[in-house]
Amino acid sequence: MEAIKFNDDEKARLxxxxxxxFSEELKQSIGRFDAEFMLDFLSEELxxxxxxRGVADAQAVLAARVDDLTDAMWQLERPTEFKR
Incomplete structure (x- = not known):
């Protein structure tokens, strides 16, 4: 997997x-350099x-949709003397 990278605007927002x-919850000031360092660490390590988890969630959604499509296709089938 490639490293997770953000463009300059995304990184600035993060x-x-x-x-x-840090300011609101920990009542501490953190500079831009330290915040960027922490963001890089979190991105690399976590x-x-x-x-x-996002990939697994997407797979579950896709599998559910495929099941729905499969059910819909079976409902279109007409009865014949052939067995499945």
Missing amino acids: VAKLQRY GAYYYN
Whole structure:
């Protein structure tokens, strides 16, 4: 899997969220450099777990849709003397 990368605007928004979290929840100030460092760490160390969960969720949705389509196709079938 390739490394998770964000463009400059996305990274700036994520860094701002980290800074806001530290300020509001931890009552600590964190600079941009430290926030970027933390974002990189979280992306490298935890990102794959969240990514894999998203892939598994997408697979489950797709499997459910395929099951629905399969059921709909069976409902179109007409009775004949042939067995399945």
